[in-house]
Amino acid sequence: SYELTQPPSVSVSPGQTASIPCSGDKLGLRYACWYQQKPGQSPVLVIYQDNKRPSGIPERFSGSNSGNTATLTISGTQAMDEADYYCQAWNSSTAHVVFGGGTKLTVL
């Protein structure tokens, strides 16, 4: 089965840039997307198709995907960005949805 790996936690100072990696075998050959989940809330799509932002998502959220790693980047991180972030991809050989284990972003 296909697996996506994320670090359990990432810390960033307010106003700085946060980078959250997601690794998987030849992930760059698939599309990746990212969800933000705040405590007690359902996940929200923040990046799809590697680097596209849905309507309403701030421009400070961006994404990239190359080689074995997709990366979610938050520029000028704000306290409101503190949340869990999950990457997700599609396993085309099995037609299954695959999630990474999630990364807790702390803004301190």
Added chain:
Amino acid sequence: QVQLQESGPGLVQPSETLALTCTVSGGSISSHYWTWIRQPPGKGLEWIGYIHNSGSTTYNPSLMSRLIISVDTSKQFSLKLSFVTAADTAVYYCAKLVTPPVGTNYYMDVWGKGTTVTVSS
């Protein structure tokens, strides 16, 4: 704007069947894929399975033997998970799965608020 709402019992007895419904408003089930995801307390997201409005399904292999996802009406689809144990305690979400004509650009663009299910006697 499509909105989703999960409903069902919050408490299920061990070895019984967990049954949840997702109601779609602001749109219909037609021509889309719909998926279930769960999140055990303090843990990450786990994909359960998805269904097309035609009725075709794909399930997580780890749950396949106990799982049925079905379309009930033009506005509702459901999940049934049998022989539940404490390990099935989780927040259950339904979501709309965006599928591309070609390629691997699959993602969930609309999520319900989730419903908490506890398996306990």
